[in-house]
Amino acid sequence: MSKDMSYAAVNERKSEIMKQSTKIDFSKFESGSIAFDYEKMMKEAGYTLEEIQQIQGQTGVGNTPILELRNLTALARKCAAPGKGARIFIKDEASNPSGSFKARRAATAVYHAKKLGYKGVIAATSGNYGAAVASQAAIAGLKCIVVQECYDSRGVGQPEIIEKARKCEALGAEVVQLSVGPELFYSFLVLLEETGYFNASLYTPFGIAGVETLGYEIAMQFREKYGKDPDVVMATNAGGGNLTGTARGLRKAGAETKIVGASVDLSGLHMASDIQFNKKSFTTGHTGFGMPFSTWPDRSDVPRSAARPLRYMDRYLTIHQGEVFYITEALASLEGLEKGPAGNTALTAAFSLAQEMDEDQMIVVQETEYTGAGKHIQPQLSFARENGIEILFGDPKDEVPGKNIILPSHPSKIKAQDADLDHMRKSLIKNAIKTYNVTPTAEDLEFLAVETKTNVDYVKNVIASL
């Protein structure tokens, strides 16, 4: 008897497919209400930090250098009040085998898949993670399928996404390209069912625990070289795994460092719109992922996401597309470092935040990513212009996503904006109450307090106001 492959029927089999493709019994960590045992899930379904360091070390992942950006710091100080302008550093994650920090996540997921005897791995991603899974699968001798949202209905795709497909194929993966739409998840489920491969989701405990080494290394490298922890670690926030893993690693090192998230402001653009798909000039690191995934982490492709950024975030800054392109070019011109723009989202926010901080303080931007044809500011801006996006110099605060990209007329015009974390915390609580539709237990209240980095009284007040 052949299986019913309709959209509804495949979605109906979702939890069964997920269980087959991850071998994680998520129900083990559930309370039956809103709360679930996050730490237990991270411990039992994941690996210890030491184990992950060993797994990553086998494929040359991790131990990336930290570079001080002296000229960019000097430029920030030219724009700041006397005595202000913290030292800016980057953790050069582009030197991982696949060209980004995502190799850390993929190394752990692929190791686990191989250990469990899977023949292959599948990841749904348009970006660096696909390349990372393809790279690790190549090393492990596993088959690999990358499912990509790639083209609009005219068959036009962002040069950045097409470059990622090239890279994945170069690393031996099969790339399944789709047009715009959330039904990508349907095709993903069909492929998991058909092949019986491992779901190398970004949001399993392996995917997140893989990033913990990044935070841990930052603390260790700073202590060794500068005798202290950095004051701020800035992480680009999209699906939340980058920030979550880094923050957890810093905590495991005992660091008191502040964790600041950064996203490109794409407000007003619908992420599932065929027409707007190619009007955005950032395919990741933007608020279209950053906001919904922060305020409701369990919207991801596993029942319980291991990426829960609001638990760790001290501050959340947004920045405009034009500002990131400007800083990417400045990084090349002043530091001799040509990097992909999406990874420079956090760097741009750091350039602004440094000006609020004292000269003796230190900010580390915890990633860089590879660049090249397609995945570079020149083809991205050129593509934007061909798609009717106006590119001009001016004040970035006037930028309208999907209409124009405003390069700052002077670097002093680069100003990160604070996202309303309080509003986001309330949204998360609201989403939890709505989804589970229960009267929260004492355990639920405690859980929501941890989820939002607040306290039980805060959670009670928000619930009372609903």
Add this chain to the structure above:
Amino acid sequence: MIKKGEWVLIHRIVMEPSARAPQVPDDTKRVPLELWVKGYLQEDANIGDEVTVLTRTKRIEKGKLLEVNPYYKHDFGKFVPELLKVNEQVRDILFGGADNE
């Protein structure tokens, strides 16, 4: 005629507009969900024919034959003069100007 065994790109419709998910915005709902994948052609065929391919992971896929030996057409894009201006402006602010002449 494209020979069996050649490396090709195929295309098929995964979902017609009428079958699309309810949460999809209107502009997306008007168009089908499409799929592109590459593989080894399983029979002699012509561009535009419905064919079968064997993919890198040894899966069988069916679809319309689009290209033989498909290649990447992305590049560094057309010149964006604004970037040159940014490149020089930051050097000017930091190292240039009257103090440096």
